[in-house]
Structures are given as C-alpha cells and as structure tokens.
Amino acid sequence: MPAARPRLVVDACVHDAGMRTAILDYGAGNLTSVQRACAHLGCAADIVRDPSALAAADRIIFPGVGAAGAAMARLAESGLAAALRRAIAEGRPVLGICLGLQLLFEESAEDGGVACLGVLPGRVVRLEPADARCKVPHMGWNAVDFAPDEPLAQGLPDRHFYFVHSYVAQPGPGVRTIAESEHGGRFCAGVRAGSLVAVQFHPEKSGAAGLALLGRFLASA
C-alpha cells in the first residue's frame, strides 16, 4: 500500500532568476534544513563560510541554533560579522532565524553576557515564564500573531510555528516588532528594520506555514 507522494502546498512561488542566496555558516546548527527548505521552494541556496562569498550574495539567510557566546566568537574571527553588518547597511535582504535574530541586537545575557552584532538596539534576555507550567527551553509549536501589514505573513496557511529557544529579544526603541507569541507571557517572535527581517521560530521546521513564510522572503527579495 504505497502512500501517495504528498507535497506541502506552497502558494509563494520563487522565481530564482540568477539570484544568489547565501545561508550563513558560522558553525551554529542545522543549516542543511534551511538549505533543503529553500531547495523545496525552488531556490538553490549556498551555504557560505567566508566573507567574500557573503559580500557577493543578493540575499542572506542568517540561521542558527546554539549558544550566543561561541557563535559571536566565530562570527567575529571569521570576518563574517563585518560582512553581515555591511550587507545589512547596504539594505540587502536578510532573514534572521532563531539565534540569527538574537545576535542582531546589542547584547545577550547568555553565557554570562555576550556583546552581539548591535545592528538593532535592544538586548536578549533569558525567557522567564510567569507561569510555572511553561517550561524552558520553549520547545514546540506555538501560535504567532503577526503585524497585519507584515509582507512575510500574508496568506499563511496556519499561524503555528516551531520554536526551540531559551532566550528572547527585548527590542529597543525604533525596532518594529512584527510578530509576537506567548509562553507564560508575551514575547517578541519577529522584528523588521527595512529589508532586514528576523524571526525567533524556525520556518524550515514549521511545515506548510513555515515554507510559505520562507517562500515569501525568497520571492520578495
């Protein structure tokens, strides 16, 4: 009884037309999942380790799972931190995912305090749910409320996304929060500053909704 081959329905279609998509590799986490999700959407993204390759990218995905201290150390010594800052300053489209969102801020309380990229004002603090039944790490699918006008959130088939994290961003003044979720209290699940957008959840692991959001990033950029 062979099962039919179902494909996840994605309404955002990616027209790749020679666009170079870079997935930033700084030794943090499962980049191949992001790459496969892009491939599923028709986008051949490159996993990129050196600053010159990043400089040549038309759009950048900045993923990551892991600890902020080790990640920042690797970003700094590889020269990727400077290249990423430059790309953001030039207004190239960047999608931060999970740790990739957190590292955009000024500092993180993880690992006893880590200076981060400082692209966005604000800090990253440990998730401290007011409700003791809410466990940390916050791991699993959770409902996300998007700003109604957020382009990446248009026409999503579902508003549940997959989260795995113990720290959350507290954006400073001027940073636009585009998504919120709740885990013993509201927390920031996404921010945008021009063509820089970042989410705390994992679109590459969030089924049809995640692929649709990722597809919108790839199609818009």
Place this chain on the structure above:
Amino acid sequence: MPLRLIARLDIKAPNLVKGVRLEGLRVIGDPAEHAARYTAEGIDEIHYQDIVASLYQRNSIVDLVRATAERVFVPLTVGGGIRTIEDIRTLLRAGADKVCINTAAVRRPDFIREAATTFGSQCIVVAIEAIRQKSGRWEAFTDNGREHTGLDAYDWARRAVELGAGEILLTSVDREGTARGMDLEFIRSVGQGLPVPVVAHGGVGCPQHAVEAADLGVDGIAVAHVLHYRRHTIAELKAALAAAGHTVRMEAA
C-alpha cells in the same frame, strides 16, 4: 502551547515496522513515504526509532534521515543505537533535529551531559522504556524492553534531566503496540513535575486514549499503531484533543 502529536516510526532498515510490546515486528512500508504523508496530514513531529541499530546498519538510518529531511519540514527526532558524540553529530548533520538516547545513557549517564554540552539540551531526548515491577514501581529497560537496568524510572528521569536531557520520552513497554490505551499511572507518577517536556508513548488506539494522556498534562503524545494501521486520522486525534479543551495545532488550509 499546543500539545504535540508525534508519529513514532520504528525502523528496521529499509522498512517501517510495527510490533507489539516492541517485539513481533510487521513490515508496514516505506518510512519516508509515511513521514511525508503524516506531515501533510498535520503531524507535529516525526520520531524515527532504529530498532535494530546494529553497527553495520548505521549508514542506512543516516541515509533515511537525509532522504526524509529533503521532503519533511517538521521536527525529526532519531533514536536507536546512538553510542557516541560522533553518532549524534552525524544524525544532526543528516537532518535530525533531536536525538533520542536510551542504552548509551544507562550504561554511562555522563554521556547525557557530554551530548547536552556539545549540542544543547534542546536536542537531547532521553527515552525511558519501563515495565512495572511487582513492587509497584516502574523499572527502566533497554534493548526494546529485554534488558533490566535496575534503575527506577522515576529516579532515572530526574537524574537524566539533571545531566542535561531536554526532553523525556516515557514508553510503557506493556502497552506499546497494544492499542489498549496508555499506562496513565506510569505517565502520572514518573512524568508529572519534570521541568522539561514529557512525551508519553505506548498504547494509543483511539482518540480517547490520547485525550486521557493529555489530561495528565504531558507535552507530547507519540502514536504509531493508530496511524500505521489507519485506525484513525491525525485530524480525528487532534479534533478529539481540541474538543477536550487541549490546544492543538490545526492547519487552516
């Protein structure tokens, strides 16, 4: 946060198999096909358990994980025969999001600490396969419920969390594959009060069985038989959970 419904797929490479009380295996079909179908039908997570897990077969589970991760975009947990940090690295690179450890953790509990330190607690699941003893306590077993460990399941679960386990998977060997309902007493007595997510496994044969476990406050419910033999759909299971007042993820489309 929504309760996770997890499809548990026992693998005897290259096949998806299903047994009763972790024995007496029947071939069900192709694992990746099933994983993709369950994903399309709204499963929240896939768990592959390599139930043979002999050394010479390691490559087949890794290949299977790689092939699955190309088309399944929900979290994937992989267990069975994981002995070293390098085994974990290989599976994570192949596309697993979490690994599930039993025997290696029992033999050397510090393996949990090393794994959690290297990869983060969020991707280290410790499986406790338990059988009730005459004393009324549950003892942890290894090797698909065949080998005694002498470890009390309650104590072992707490020790595993202290060492860095990010999730505890509780399998009732007596109920596994029976579709007779979960061992609620086991789940309550061992699982309640743990500071990390708890997944209950073993015995779901109908939506009501899942509701009973959900009522105990577990974070996830792993099912196999009920899906593999098409007794009920994922939508039916989730609808029953929702009707009982539990939050579940339902796709609008």
